[in-house]
Amino acid sequence: MKRIIWLAAGVALGVLAVRKVTEAQQTFGPQGLNRAVGSLADNVANFADAVRDGMHQRETDLRAALGVDR
Structure with missing residues (x-):
């Protein structure tokens, strides 16, 4: 049952x-x-790029603050 x-x-x-889906397609x-x-x-790709850029910038800031070289 x-x-x-x-x-x-x-x-x-x-x-x-x-x-x-049919309704959206007709609209x-x-x-x-x-x-x-x-x-x-x-838009999703642009958002992902912005997040990646922000992560890279933050990592650079943290490395500079800690005195760690790449």
């Missing part, structure tokens, strides 16, 4: 996910959705 309930829940979630259109995903990927 538990398996049937979990199966029904999984099917329901799958149907909801497909409806949301943005095929090219708009691609642009939105591409923009999101660019």
